[in-house]
Amino acid sequence: MQRHRILTRPDWQKKVEQVGLTYHTIAGQTYWDESVYWEFTSVEIDRIEAATAELQKMCLAAGDYILDKSRYDALRIPPSARARIRETWNSEPPALYGRMDLAYNGRDLKLLEYNADTPTSLVEAAVAQWYWLEDRFPDADQFNSIHDQLIVKWKDLASNVRQPVYFACEPCDEDWMTITYLRDTAQQSGLSTEALTMREIGWHPALHRFVDGSSRPMETVMKLYPWEALLSDSFGPHALETMGTVQWIEPIWKMLWSNKGLLAVLWEMYPGHELLLPAYLDGPCHMAAWVRKPLLGREGANVIVNLNGITVENTGGRYADGGFVYQQYIDLASDGSSRIVLGSWLVDGEPCGMGIREPDSYVTNNASRFVPHLFR
Numbered sequence: 001m002q003r004h005r006i007l008t009r010p011d012w013q014k015k016v017e018q019v020g021l022t023y024h025t026i027a028g029q030t031y032w033d034e035s036v037y038w039e040f041t042s043v044e045i046d047r048i049e050a051a052t053a054e055l056q057k058m059c060l061a062a063g064d065y066i067l068d069k070s071r072y073d074a075l076r077i078p079p080s081a082r083a084r085i086r087e088t089w090n091s092e093p094p095a096l097y098g099r100m101d102l103a104y105n106g107r108d109l110k111l112l113e114y115n116a117d118t119p120t121s122l123v124e125a126a127v128a129q130w131y132w133l134e135d136r137f138p139d140a141d142q143f144n145s146i147h148d149q150l151i152v153k154w155k156d157l158a159s160n161v162r163q164p165v166y167f168a169c170e171p172c173d174e175d176w177m178t179i180t181y182l183r184d185t186a187q188q189s190g191l192s193t194e195a196l197t198m199r200e201i202g203w204h205p206a207l208h209r210f211v212d213g214s215s216r217p218m219e220t221v222m223k224l225y226p227w228e229a230l231l232s233d234s235f236g237p238h239a240l241e242t243m244g245t246v247q248w249i250e251p252i253w254k255m256l257w258s259n260k261g262l263l264a265v266l267w268e269m270y271p272g273h274e275l276l277l278p279a280y281l282d283g284p285c286h287m288a289a290w291v292r293k294p295l296l297g298r299e300g301a302n303v304i305v306n307l308n309g310i311t312v313e314n315t316g317g318r319y320a321d322g323g324f325v326y327q328q329y330i331d332l333a334s335d336g337s338s339r340i341v342l343g344s345w346l347v348d349g350e351p352c353g354m355g356i357r358e359p360d361s362y363v364t365n366n367a368s369r370f371v372p373h374l375f376r
Helices: 012-018 042-068 079-091 122-136 146-157 173-188 227-232 236-241 252-258 261-269
Strands: 002-005 036-040 097-104 109-115 165-169 193-197 202-204 209-211 220-224 247-249 289-294 304-307 310-314 324-328 341-347 350-358 369-371 373-375
Touching: 012 122, 036 042, 036 369, 042 079, 042 097, 042 109, 042 252, 042 261, 042 341, 042 350, 042 373, 079 227, 079 236, 079 252, 109 252, 109 261, 122 146, 122 173, 122 341, 122 350, 122 369, 146 173, 146 341, 146 350, 165 173, 173 193, 173 220, 227 236, 227 252, 261 324, 350 373
Parallel strands: 036 373, 165 193, 165 220, 220 247
Antiparallel strands: 002 036, 097 109, 097 341, 202 209, 289 304, 289 324, 304 310, 341 350, 350 369
């Protein structure tokens, strides 16, 4: 793998906006950064794809393990959700996608976490970098069949979902463009869809149903909204009560994987595995260099990086009271200067593409640059 510098396209802002990446600049700083790109070999791509597939199998086994061992308390999963998690894990309702974040320095490849419930950076990975490749390197290839696989999956779900499929999120630019893109892939598969914010979802007490702005019952909802947040909302109990009449995508069993306690469970099950970093729920144990992550944290919030007894980074946020996992630190620098995190995407549990983030600090956050890639 090699990092290359390159001139940006003269009208790059317009080009990425045309494909949905309207948030290419965050707080005045470039988020979509095409002044650099990463080049991989086909062998490296094969390795990343195979590792993602193997980790997915391990996560499936970990789901069974958590349920069989009733490890809910350790993961801070609320009692009210446990029966529904078990039911949906066994019944396998529609599920769509996820993103594994991997550390890769050209030698070691390790799982950092699994964004299995509300993964973002999808427009960047599936669309923006593909059009960049076609403009700049039409003879090269890219690990990226995300768009096609999403359409295939929606087609597979056509007989299982109830239409229209509603797409809902909080009213922020990135989330809205993400569900707009997902909605487009569903429409390309032939499904009818509607879009609204989470706040526009209503509750009809007489019907005992969730309804849209026209009081129509909502039966399939693709939500870009964390399950732990949904359950803490005032209508959270209704979501649990009506799970037999409302299909939520992603399903509630994804709480087993979106919880970073999964990292400790995997290490408990597969100690010493080459794709895992040591991780513990009860403190850093014997580790000299470690990263403390909140079980339910997002966007790099409330993370502590401690190297040999010295805290080198401590991010703020609102996830300080929900429990933590301690994971062994790994240097993200691959060329002596740039730290990178690989976001390896899965659709229907199958690896199908990746995106790359370059954090300026130890912790990746929502403003960390996204850079395109190719392989030859």
